Amino acid sequence: MENVINYVLIGIVVLMLIALPIMMNSKNKKETQKIQEQTNSLKVGDKVLTTSGVYGTITELKFDETQKLVVIETGGKEKSYLTVDAYAIYTVFKSEEELKAEALKKEEEEKAKLEKKEAKKESKEEKAVKEETVVVETPSKETEKSTEVEVVETAETKDTKKTKKSKK
Secondary structure (H helix, E strand, C coil), rough: HHHHHHHHHHHHHHHHHHHHHHHHHHHHHHHHHHHHHHHHCCCCCCEEEEECCEEEEEEEEEEECCCCEEEEEECHHHHHEEEEHHHHHEEEEECHHHHHHHHHHHHHHHHHHHHHHHHHHHHHHHHCCCCCCCEEEECCCCCCCCEEEECCCCHHHHHHHHHHHCCC
């Protein structure tokens, strides 16, 4: 019995040693891809923050065979220029136009979702209304041979009766 428990524990440890590097590698790939996308999307006029804490605006992009360089304009009244590697950009701040465009896009997506939900509700209601009148036969108390017919009205038949009354 102790041998089985030991083998199970060894198996769990081996699985953990195999799974841990795989999980860490996938996380690193996602982060690397995000940084690569940010670096490729840099353009003149973007407001940025570098990893060293310098705020500025991109004034020029230089691409060499081995590296991407970014010239950043910093300072208030007295301007200064700083050339850094593109991978030293920590954050790109979005302009007001981009923020407004994203907000509009989110609103449109929410409206589309609401319309889909309403369409689903309407289709369910239409299915319920399309049901025909139901005829239920129950045996009579007086004689078993004769049957009593009870007609159950659906919402659709009630609506048609109301419209007929209003037309008169």
